[in-house]
Each structure stands twice: as C-alpha cells, then as structure tokens.
Amino acid sequence: MGIVGNLNSNQLQFFNSEGYLVLESFASPDEIKSLRLKMEQLLDQFDCSSRASIFSTRNQQQTTDDYFFESAENISFFFEEKAFDDNGNLKQPKKLSINKVGHALHERDPIFKSFSSSEKFLSLLYSLGYRKPVVIQSMYIFKQPGIGGEVVPHQDNSFLYTNPPTCTGLWLALEDATITNGCLWAIPGSHKDGLVRRFIRDETGVHFDKPSPSYDQKDFVPIEVKAGSLVVIHGDLIHQSFENKSPTSRHAYSLHVVDTDGCKWADDNWIRRKVDPEPLYSS
Numbered sequence: 001m002g003i004v005g006n007l008n009s010n011q012l013q014f015f016n017s018e019g020y021l022v023l024e025s026f027a028s029p030d031e032i033k034s035l036r037l038k039m040e041q042l043l044d045q046f047d048c049s050s051r052a053s054i055f056s057t058r059n060q061q062q063t064t065d066d067y068f069f070e071s072a073e074n075i076s077f078f079f080e081e082k083a084f085d086d087n088g089n090l091k092q093p094k095k096l097s098i099n100k101v102g103h104a105l106h107e108r109d110p111i112f113k114s115f116s117s118s119e120k121f122l123s124l125l126y127s128l129g130y131r132k133p134v135v136i137q138s139m140y141i142f143k144q145p146g147i148g149g150e151v152v153p154h155q156d157n158s159f160l161y162t163n164p165p166t167c168t169g170l171w172l173a174l175e176d177a178t179i180t181n182g183c184l185w186a187i188p189g190s191h192k193d194g195l196v197r198r199f200i201r202d203e204t205g206v207h208f209d210k211p212s213p214s215y216d217q218k219d220f221v222p223i224e225v226k227a228g229s230l231v232v233i234h235g236d237l238i239h240q241s242f243e244n245k246s247p248t249s250r251h252a253y254s255l256h257v258v259d260t261d262g263c264k265w266a267d268d269n270w271i272r273r274k275v276d277p278e279p280l281y282s283s
C-alpha cells in the first residue's frame with residue numbers, strides 16, 4: 001500500500017475551519033540541528049562583498065530584481081532592510097544581517113532537500129487532498145534580533161497562483177516563536193473569503209493587481225509555537241508577522257507547495273522555472 005495521509009479528522013476539521021493548523025514536534029531536535037548547522041555553513045560561504053539584495057514586503061516592487069527572479073532556482077541571500085548604515089555598510093556581522101535565504105534550498109542543498117522531501121510532508125499533503133504536490137519554493141527566514149523585518153498581511157495564493165488555487169504554506173519553527181520575537185499572526189477563518197489579489201510578473205517587473213485591503217489588527221491571533229512545530233497555512237489565509245525588536249532571533253524554514261494535477265500553474269507568477277520542479281514521491 002502507498003503512503004497514507006497522517007492528519008486525523010479533528011486536525012482536518014480545525015484546518016478547514018480556521019485555515020491553519022499547528023503540528024507540534026513535527027521535526028526532531030536532530031533535524032532542527034542539522035538544518036541550522038547547514039545554514040550556518042552556507043552563510044559562512046556566502047561572499048557579501050560583491051552585491052547586496054534587500055528583501056522587504058513593504059517595498060516589494062522596488063526590491064525585486066534579476067537576483068530575486070533567479071533565486072527561484074538558486075540558493076540566494078537577501079538582507080534585512082535595516083541591516084545597513086547610511087554609508088551602506090553592515091551594522092552587524094553578516095550572519096545577523098540576512099533576512100532570508102531562498103528559494104530553492106529544497107532542491108539545491110542535500111540536507112534541505114532530504115528533509116523537504118521526507119515522507120511526513122507527503123503524507124501530510126495527501127491528507128489535505130493533494131494528488132501530485134511539488135515544493136515550489138523554500139525559504140530559511142531569520143527574523144534577526146533587533147532588525148528582523150515585518151511581513152505584511154498577505155495570502156500565499158497571491159504569489160504562487162494555480163487555477164484553481166492550491167498553495168499551502170508549511171512553516172517550520174527552528175526556534176521558539178513568540179509574540180516578542182516575531183511569531184506568525186493570522187485571521188482565523190479568513191481563508192473562507194477567497195483570494196483578494198494577485199502578485200503579477202510582466203515585462204515591466206512585478207506588481208499587485210489590486211491594492212491591499214486594510215485589515216483590523218484586532219482580528220489577528222498570534223501563533224506562538226515551540227521549535228520543531230509545523231504551522232500548516234491555507235493558501236487563502238491572511239497572515240503576517242511583525243518586526244523583531246527583541247534580542248532573540250526567530251529562525252524558521254518555510255516551504256510552499258502547489259499541486260500539479262487538476263490545476264494549472266499561472267504563467268504570470270513571479271517564479272518562471274527553466275526546469276520543472278520534481279513532484280514529491282514516496283520512496
């Protein structure tokens with residue numbers, strides 16, 4: 001018999017009603033250690049003297065360049081907006097200056113690849129109704145102490161659109177995520193209102209097709225989780241995270257998955273692959 005879905009009916013019910021689900025102890029302490037160690041090695045090897053690309057969800061149009069587009073199939077490094085002083089020099093060591101590394105760690109690095117294609121992800125995705133899921137992007141997000149940038153309210157289907165929409169976010173806490181160090185926040189049930197807008201790539205660059213609605217911060221709930229917990233995020237769920245002004249980092253590894261069966265990848269998404277991603281499969 002092939003691999004079966006591992007979510008029970010209570011978990012599925014919670015996910016369908018709230019638009020997210022926390023799976024505690026999804027990753028073992030050893031798995032977390034090896035992902036973090038590998039990232040330390042990648043950071044050591046990264047030579048930041050030649051270029052600096054900044055990641056900002058507030059200024060996404062201005063900070064999107066070829067380096068960003070090519071990151072879809074590479075391991076690319078993006079700085080925190082507040083990493084630099086007025087002269088363009090880093091205010092803190094390199095490893096405390098990076099906002100995120102993306103977007104193909106799951107393909108390009110053997111440690112991240114092996115973890116991202118493990119059967120527990122496939123089983124989870126089968127539970128959610130996926131037929132032929134692919135990881136379409138991965139991000140190691142640092143939420144650095146003191147300067148970790150905010151992620152403004154959004155829906156993941158805006159950025160990784162299929163018709164019909166099939167994106168799910170799989171967000172793994174590599175450190176405890178708290179209100180103080182910038183945990184995720186979401187509007188429970190907001191996925192039921194459908195997709196609000198899309199992030200389009202065309203010959204002029206990238207833009208949203210509609211302005212963002214204004215959200216009432218009172219509607220958001222914090223999703224505080226322990227290291228090792230996986231937060232499963234419906235593609236239409238409105239979620240965000242605030243700046244990290246605390247002295248404690250909040251590392252996370254995030255995968256975004258779409259289906260490749262029964263839906264069509266939109267050609268005007270920001271990700272334009274030269275080589276199609278391989279679907280997850282059971283070994």
Ligand SMILES: O=C(O)CCC(=O)C(=O)O
Pocket residue numbers: 141143151156169171182183184239240241252254
């Ligand atoms: O890690 C964060 O702060 C936000 C991540 C997020 O919103 C996402 O992965 O969709």
